[in-house]
Amino acid sequence: MRAQLERDAESWGREWRTDWPAHVLDRYGIDLSTHFLGEPIPHPIGKGSGQLSLRVDQLEADADAGLAFAVLKTVIAEDERGEQSMGAWAIHETKMRVERRAALDGREGWTVTWKGRGWDRPFEEYLALIRAARDLAASRGILAVPSVKYHLPGADEPFRDAEYRFTTRALEDAWGRGPLLLEKDFSPTLAGDARSDERATVRRWLAEVPERIRAAARGPLRLGVKLMNARFDDAFQREMLADAGGADSLTVFNRLWDANAGVACGGWDLSDRNLRVLDGALRPRLPLSGTGNICSGRMIVEYARRGCSSVQLHTFFQLPLSAYPAAAGSRMARALHALVFDPRDGLVATLLELEEQGTLARRGGRLHFRDLCELVA
Numbered sequence: 001m002r003a004q005l006e007r008d009a010e011s012w013g014r015e016w017r018t019d020w021p022a023h024v025l026d027r028y029g030i031d032l033s034t035h036f037l038g039e040p041i042p043h044p045i046g047k048g049s050g051q052l053s054l055r056v057d058q059l060e061a062d063a064d065a066g067l068a069f070a071v072l073k074t075v076i077a078e079d080e081r082g083e084q085s086m087g088a089w090a091i092h093e094t095k096m097r098v099e100r101r102a103a104l105d106g107r108e109g110w111t112v113t114w115k116g117r118g119w120d121r122p123f124e125e126y127l128a129l130i131r132a133a134r135d136l137a138a139s140r141g142i143l144a145v146p147s148v149k150y151h152l153p154g155a156d157e158p159f160r161d162a163e164y165r166f167t168t169r170a171l172e173d174a175w176g177r178g179p180l181l182l183e184k185d186f187s188p189t190l191a192g193d194a195r196s197d198e199r200a201t202v203r204r205w206l207a208e209v210p211e212r213i214r215a216a217a218r219g220p221l222r223l224g225v226k227l228m229n230a231r232f233d234d235a236f237q238r239e240m241l242a243d244a245g246g247a248d249s250l251t252v253f254n255r256l257w258d259a260n261a262g263v264a265c266g267g268w269d270l271s272d273r274n275l276r277v278l279d280g281a282l283r284p285r286l287p288l289s290g291t292g293n294i295c296s297g298r299m300i301v302e303y304a305r306r307g308c309s310s311v312q313l314h315t316f317f318q319l320p321l322s323a324y325p326a327a328a329g330s331r332m333a334r335a336l337h338a339l340v341f342d343p344r345d346g347l348v349a350t351l352l353e354l355e356e357q358g359t360l361a362r363r364g365g366r367l368h369f370r371d372l373c374e375l376v377a
């Protein structure tokens, strides 16, 4: 199988195909199927909310490459008059810099430096994107889920339910039939904001926001809460996991806040923190989706072994083309090629390695990615 993997890395690097999960099943007996927000998906790799999910053409390229799902850019909630209490997050900024970032221990990773925040175009255009994404999901099988930043009150303030109601119901109308799938973003810029200074305030948000969103919806809803990396210690970060128990799934954890530079950042410090927090946490009873410095199949496995049944990448889908081993194909195809077929650190290689070590066993002749989430790292 190792020799086969070397050959696949070569040939799939020259020519990529959308049906790559079927090949992985056929050649290696590895079943990558899993779930995100209660929906079955053919493999765990998705795209995190951000600048790479603003337009339909980006989603079409994702579908061509065989990405499992994408979370759309975060939109800022508004009421029926168009007022946004979180309007400071709807600022326009186009320039992104993909940069090297050294971790505290010196390991070189990648980060994207960007001063922007949420969706900065009219809400109507976001609704149009949801409708188009829904059509694409039906025709091409890529799941695309909206993301929202709702009003978050200060310590003694009430929630602005009008924003919750108007925004959630408009999303439901655009989404159409079936339960609305939705991610609620707690962002790094929020973690760096004065309103997150108080632990009690953050804990109140996590405890109350899921029920506010459910109360605002007219119909059924499956809610993912994307937790921020708060500026407090690991113990608090673990408490946040427990506080957000009203969600259907948790996305763990958004980028770090670099207070000196005044920007969000990623790299090895982000994955170190996320994995460490998950290691020490009581296993939450909710499904988890991992995010943060996932640049290899090996890192997907690290998150999976801490309970993440899917993963959401952003930075790795933005690297310079020279950083991917494949010489042809779209950026998304080249990224997936490295994540899956890299003979040393790809998903296939890492799963075969776990089998050799006796950590992961075949069932019915197959290795199942899903079984990883049951293992304790």
Ligand SMILES: Cc1cc2nc3c(=O)[nH]c(=O)nc-3n(C[C@H](O)[C@H](O)[C@H](O)COP(=O)(O)O)c2cc1C
Pocket: 047, 048, 049, 050, 051, 073, 074, 096, 112, 114, 117, 118, 119, 147, 185, 186, 187, 226, 253, 254, 255, 266, 267, 270, 291, 292, 293, 294, 312, 313, 314, 315, 316
């Ligand atoms: C330029 C940029 C914009 C982002 N915008 C959002 C956003 O609007 N909403 C959100 O939930 N996460 C946002 N993220 C976070 C990503 O979805 C992802 O969770 C995070 O970057 C960690 O993954 P990574 O290390 O693979 O980049 C953004 C990230 C980047 C780099």
